[in-house]
Amino acid sequence: MVSALLKNDGSALVVCPGCQRQFKIKAPEFEKIGNGYKVSGKCPCGESFIISFNRRRHPRLGLEVSGAYHHLKHDYRGLITVRNISLSGVGIELNTQRLMLAGDRVTIRFNLNDEDQTFIERKAVIRRKQRKTYFGLEFTAETTPQDPLFSYLAQP
Structure with missing residues (x-):
């Protein structure tokens, strides 16, 4: 398909x-x-x-990189795999199952798979839980053209 x-x-x-x-x-x-x-x-x-x-405001780019998260309300910390990314958010999979709900806030950290292994740290809101350990997150701040993530996603 x-x-x-x-x-x-x-x-x-x-x-x-x-x-x-x-x-x-x-x-x-x-x-x-x-x-x-x-x-x-x-x-x-x-x-x-x-x-x-x-129909998407920002197209997704498939990705598979490891990282970490911090759930701000419950002070959970753990490992994630970033499965896809766009200018407005990411799809992540947790290493272990945790109680996290839509609307909860997290901080995620990971390195892109570009030549420089660019470090990304973002605050995000959980928008949807798609499976037991898979979540769709929306960044709380806009990705500006000066941001390394913007350049990464603009590559052909």
């Missing part, structure tokens, strides 16, 4: 999983499409695939 980010103008960039060719598709009906809508696609190279459309 291929994931395509829908933009506000109804366009989306689709990359063929076979040949990596990029297609910009645009249709007026796409403007009404919500998250998770799926259609079939076929590339001139012959590859057929399913396209899953996604």
